Amino acid sequence: xSNDAKFDQYRRRFLGSAATAVTGLAVAPGxxxxxxxxxxxADQPVSSDVRWGMLIDTNKCGKGCNACVSAxxxxxxxxxxxxxxxxxxxIRKVELRDRQTGNTQSLPLLCQHCEKPPCVDVCxxxxxxxxxxxxxLVDKHICIGCxxxxxxCPYKARSFIHEDLQDQLPHAPRGKGTVESCxxxxxxxxxxxxxxxxxxxxxxxxNAMVFGDMNDPxxxxxxxxxxxxSRQIRADLQLNTGVRxxxx
Amino acid sequence: MKSAxxxxxxxxxxxxxxxxxxxxxxxxxxxxxxxxxxxxxHWVTGMTNQIVWGTPHVFAVFLIVAASxxxxxxxxxxxxxxxxxxxxxxxxxxLAITLLVGGLAVLVLDLxxxxxxxxxxxxxxxxxxxxxxxILYIGFIGIVAIYxxxxxxxxxxxxxxxxxxxxxxxxxxxxxxxxxxxxxLVARQGFDAAVMAxxxxxxxxxxxxxxxxLVLMAACKWSDRPLGDGIVMKLKNLLGVFIGAVLYFVLVxxxxxxxxxxxxxxxxFVLLDGGVYTRLFWIxxxxxxxxxxxxxxxxxxxxxxxxxxxxxxxxVIIGGLAQxxxxxxxxxAYPMELFPGKxxxxxxxxxxxxxxxxxxxxxILGIGGIGLALAATVVxxxxxxxxxxxxxxxxxxxxxxxxxxx
Numbered sequence: 001x002s003n004d005a006k007f008d009q010y011r012r013r014f015l016g017s018a019a020t021a022v023t024g025l026a027v028a029p030g031x032x033x034x035x036x037x038x039x040x041x042a043d044q045p046v047s048s049d050v051r052w053g054m055l056i057d058t059n060k061c062g063k064g065c066n067a068c069v070s071a072x073x074x075x076x077x078x079x080x081x082x083x084x085x086x087x088x089x090x091i092r093k094v095e096l097r098d099r100q101t102g103n104t105q106s107l108p109l110l111c112q113h114c115e116k117p118p119c120v121d122v123c124x125x126x127x128x129x130x131x132x133x134x135x136x137l138v139d140k141h142i143c144i145g146c147x148x149x150x151x152x153c154p155y156k157a158r159s160f161i162h163e164d165l166q167d168q169l170p171h172a173p174r175g176k177g178t179v180e181s182c183x184x185x186x187x188x189x190x191x192x193x194x195x196x197x198x199x200x201x202x203x204x205x206x207n208a209m210v211f212g213d214m215n216d217p218x219x220x221x222x223x224x225x226x227x228x229x230s231r232q233i234r235a236d237l238q239l240n241t242g243v244r245x246x247x248x
Numbered sequence: 249m250k251s252a253x254x255x256x257x258x259x260x261x262x263x264x265x266x267x268x269x270x271x272x273x274x275x276x277x278x279x280x281x282x283x284x285x286x287x288x289x290h291w292v293t294g295m296t297n298q299i300v301w302g303t304p305h306v307f308a309v310f311l312i313v314a315a316s317x318x319x320x321x322x323x324x325x326x327x328x329x330x331x332x333x334x335x336x337x338x339x340x341x342x343l344a345i346t347l348l349v350g351g352l353a354v355l356v357l358d359l360x361x362x363x364x365x366x367x368x369x370x371x372x373x374x375x376x377x378x379x380x381x382x383i384l385y386i387g388f389i390g391i392v393a394i395y396x397x398x399x400x401x402x403x404x405x406x407x408x409x410x411x412x413x414x415x416x417x418x419x420x421x422x423x424x425x426x427x428x429x430x431x432x433l434v435a436r437q438g439f440d441a442a443v444m445a446x447x448x449x450x451x452x453x454x455x456x457x458x459x460x461x462l463v464l465m466a467a468c469k470w471s472d473r474p475l476g477d478g479i480v481m482k483l484k485n486l487l488g489v490f491i492g493a494v495l496y497f498v499l500v501x502x503x504x505x506x507x508x509x510x511x512x513x514x515x516x517f518v519l520l521d522g523g524v525y526t527r528l529f530w531i532x533x534x535x536x537x538x539x540x541x542x543x544x545x546x547x548x549x550x551x552x553x554x555x556x557x558x559x560x561x562x563x564v565i566i567g568g569l570a571q572x573x574x575x576x577x578x579x580x581a582y583p584m585e586l587f588p589g590k591x592x593x594x595x596x597x598x599x600x601x602x603x604x605x606x607x608x609x610x611x612i613l614g615i616g617g618i619g620l621a622l623a624a625t626v627v628x629x630x631x632x633x634x635x636x637x638x639x640x641x642x643x644x645x646x647x648x649x650x651x652x653x654x
Binding site for chain 1: 597
């Protein structure tokens, strides 16, 4: 091999490496930003690129375990007044027994954060609303307390505040005479965290609840949803719920 | 002979003030009940997170439905050109407005935040049937007020027919909206039926006319104005037809549900083993509120007696309240079918029939709404010329005796 040919070879190799490096430099920030996008900063608007969702595996959900409910009550200061019929419950454990087979199951039921929420449709003032990232919330400043959303919700997921409130928590403002429901712990999610119920379930080693971005194909929830069959409660209504169940 | 009809305000003597004072007590009690409920929060009522709409909504929906029906008498004269009803048209329009105001007052005072009424007026979600209804209700009051003006101002009389026609169309849309509050709710077994809208329209015909007959009889009696048998018989025959029509719609609603397996549980609940709801349906709505008044209105022994006609009208009102109670509260008491084929239990009363008993403040608020409607009517006929000086047969319909003889 002549010197010229050798030089040509080195040159090619150098140019190849340089091109790879330049490509890397150009693409890396994009990849980094994509990851950063999940932990949105406070001044960025919520984006519909994200759809927050929850997958609940009823086979893993412990019968008699109430950790998710307790965690939610503590997180949002839902202390109650010892009057279960009018006290607020954002998440509840439901026990099921098949009438034909006798098979029993246990699962947590909460706001299903529908893509097409009936509560948002019926709200006269627009206080019930859905964020671009799929979280369904109540604007307590314009809720007039008509309770039409509670009539419309197919999951009985909403509570009306029937009495005076004490010791409210700064991150979970509530209001007597207005309606409220599960927020997917929006105050945590906006800071890159997960809902309190999911954290409590994981701490109990049940791992029955997975939370994440259903639009991100690499998220754990998306991968599980793709791999295993799951169901929406009252799928017949075609509300495309953000909460999915396995094992029912 | 049209000029024979003279309208005059009722006299403002002791009787007027005594009546107004008496009705005013109910209005004050209603306001007190509303204050008590708002101050303490709704836990002092029978309402819960399971039964979110209670007795106030039964009264409010009843009054709103009856309001649109009370306008019927005016529509029959202006839209369908039946002259004998013309002298009654003004009272019909007045009652339509006052009943609606009474119903809306109850609805607003039961809100979790009645102080935010201005929010309801300034923030609109146009996909919400409630938001449409706010516009329909306010529009109704305005349109009927204009209609009354056309009727009462001689220079504007020529526009009575188009105004009446517009009010008639508006009231049909309004009651469709009220029925659709329930008809468009997919979540619950007892609602989610398109037949709700026409059923509410027919219910409005019946309830509104029953109230109209009672108010007309009382007004003529207490202001010593003659009221001929001819007009009373026309109204009572009409009431009979409306009661039958409501029964038909109730039958269609339940037959539809009975055919669809998914709704068998709910039908069993209402028709067979729903406790208070089953009793209210069969005994009060069907028995006392429909079949008995039909018999009273058509049996020769009672059909010509004004006392029995008043009793029948009162029974229609009681039956109507029971019907709306069964629709609104029974519809919520029956558990939602989230997991078909499974027995369900939870700390949030899933899978069980929700318990509800009306509390005193709720009932007083509802009656206060009726009081407000009646008080406004009494003031109305005192300050403006709503009532004819005579509704004697020969004044209302000069051909009456000739017809009767023929």
